[in-house]
Amino acid sequence: MSAASHEVAMTPIFPGSVDTAGQRATLGVLGGGQLGRMFVHAAQRLGYFTAVLEPDAQSPAGLVSHHHIQTSYDDPAGLAELAQLCQAITTEFENVPAQTLQMLAQTRPVAPSAAVVGIAQNRIEEKAHFAACAEVSGVTCAPYAVIETPAQLQVVQAERADLLPGILKTARMGYDGKGQIRVKSADELAAAWAELGGVACVLEKMLPLTAECSVLVARGWDGQVVSFAPQRNVHEAGILAVTHAYEGAMPAALAERAREAAVAIAQHISYVGVLCVEFFVVEDGSEHGGLVVNEMAPRPHNSGHYTIDACDVSQFDLQVHAMAGLPMPQPRQHSPAIMLNLLGDVWFNADGQPQEPDWYAVLSLPGTHLHLYGKLEARAGRKMGHLTITGPDVAGVKAVAHRAAELLGLPGLDAI
Numbered sequence: 207m208s209a210a211s212h213e214v215a216m217t218p219i220f221p222g223s224v225d226t227a228g229q230r231a232t233l234g235v236l237g238g239g240q241l242g243r244m245f246v247h248a249a250q251r252l253g254y255f256t257a258v259l260e261p262d263a264q265s266p267a268g269l270v271s272h273h274h275i276q277t278s279y280d281d282p283a284g285l286a287e288l289a290q291l292c293q294a295i296t297t298e299f300e301n302v303p304a305q306t307l308q309m310l311a312q313t314r315p316v317a318p319s320a321a322v323v324g325i326a327q328n329r330i331e332e333k334a335h336f337a338a339c340a341e342v343s344g345v346t347c348a349p350y351a352v353i354e355t356p357a358q359l360q361v362v363q364a365e366r367a368d369l370l371p372g373i374l375k376t377a378r379m380g381y382d383g384k385g386q387i388r389v390k391s392a393d394e395l396a397a398a399w400a401e402l403g404g405v406a407c408v409l410e411k412m413l414p415l416t417a418e419c420s421v422l423v424a425r426g427w428d429g430q431v432v433s434f435a436p437q438r439n440v441h442e443a444g445i446l447a448v449t450h451a452y453e454g455a456m457p458a459a460l461a462e463r464a465r466e467a468a469v470a471i472a473q474h475i476s477y478v479g480v481l482c483v484e485f486f487v488v489e490d491g492s493e494h495g496g497l498v499v500n501e502m503a504p505r506p507h508n509s510g511h512y513t514i515d516a517c518d519v520s521q522f523d524l525q526v527h528a529m530a531g532l533p534m535p536q537p538r539q540h541s542p543a544i545m546l547n548l549l550g551d552v553w554f555n556a557d558g559q560p561q562e563p564d565w566y567a568v569l570s571l572p573g574t575h576l577h578l579y580g581k582l583e584a585r586a587g588r589k590m591g592h593l594t595i596t597g598p599d600v601a602g603v604k605a606v607a608h609r610a611a612e613l614l615g616l617p618g619l620d621a622i
């Protein structure tokens with residue numbers, strides 16, 4: 207695998223260090239969203255300076271970073287400035303152009319590498335990767351077919367009735383359920399492909415899901431791998447709504463298999479940094495169902511936000527450790543946790559009028575940790591923040607999460 211060639215000896219970048227020219231140890235991140243913001247917070251707490259490259263003047267990460275380079279992701283001058291300021295660079299955003307990461311990697315350690323980000327950017331390559339390591343990971347993805355040309359569409363229409371009902375997904379640029387259309391017939395498939403602009407897609411068989419979970423793995427430059435226990439995720443309208451992270455959230459045997467599979471998936475491409483692997487649990491007649499790998503995100507993930515408040519080392523701390531060549535401590539979860547995503551909908555009442563959420567009531571509940579990302583405009587479906595609830599026991603955490611969800615008018619109350 208070519209990605210393995212990116213495994214290089216890495217001299218640790220020590221937090222708080224200053225070089226002979228007086229430059230402070232600085233870590234850089236491409237992208238200014240909430241993942242970048244929480245990365246910046248973790249890096250700064252350790253004693254690093256930070257630089258964010260992001261075109262938007264008011265971005266969540268740009269607002270809190272020491273340096274904000276306000277250019278596009280492929281601007282040569284902006285990238286040169288980032289490389290000049292930083293001793294190592296990461297990305298919070300998987301759709302960053304591959305050339306950008308390649309260019310930066312010529313002069314600076316970049317983790318994850320352009321090669322592995324390239325795989326995660328494209329569902330077709332991602333599925334090929336899952337297939338290539340299925341023997342070691344023990345998991346396969348949902349049955350699917352690639353549709354890149356009208357001829358392939360016709361073949362799938364004629365020969366792959368087994369994939370219906372299915373979901374047509376664009377190979378690139380999908381997130382939060384965007385770029386996906388559910389189809390029941392060959393005619394609907396053709397219409398959906400046209401609606402998606404005839405771009406490269408995969409048609410995936412719709413599976414009977416009993417649950418979804420994800421695993422966060424972190425791997426250092428030296429190949430040392432650590433992971434968090436799998437968390438169970440509940441989606442609403444294709445967007446993550448609730449993450450359950452406590453013992454018993456997933457059946458133990460299934461959780462162990464998911465964890466082993468995620469580690470194998472990261473190892474196979476000599477991944478450096480934090481990787482999130484998402485899984486489906488499907489009805490297959492067995493006691494707890496079968497495990498199917500869905501997709502991977504080459505970065506910290508929304509489903510791992512609870513690690514900030516419930517673990518001794520968070521997913522963002524591990525991203526810092528991995529890119530800076532620091533040791534990779536095995537994280538320990540010290541409290542059961544539930545994370546509730548706060549979408550822009552929370553800022554509107556039932557009549558669609560703007561409202562301020564009742565933070566006073568929410569924050570009076572025990573064990574609530576509010577994270578707002580500093581976005582000015584609340585819009586339906588936009589990730590504005592999250593609320594993590596921790597406590598000494600699962601029953602208590604569930605009760606508080608239920609009450610908080612009720613106060614905020616969040617969907618999916620039944621799932622808590």
Ligand code: ATP
Pocket residue numbers: 348373375380381382383384410411412413414415418441444445446484500501
């Ligand atoms: P993300 O925000 O995680 O990047 P995404 O837009 O890339 O999401 P997917 O993870 O592919 O999209 O799908 C979003 C959700 O749609 C899944 O979490 C799952 O609930 C549902 N889904 C996707 N594919 C299937 C499938 N083959 N069968 C059943 N449900 C599915």
Ligand code: MG
Pocket residue numbers: 484500501
């Ligand atoms: Mg997903």
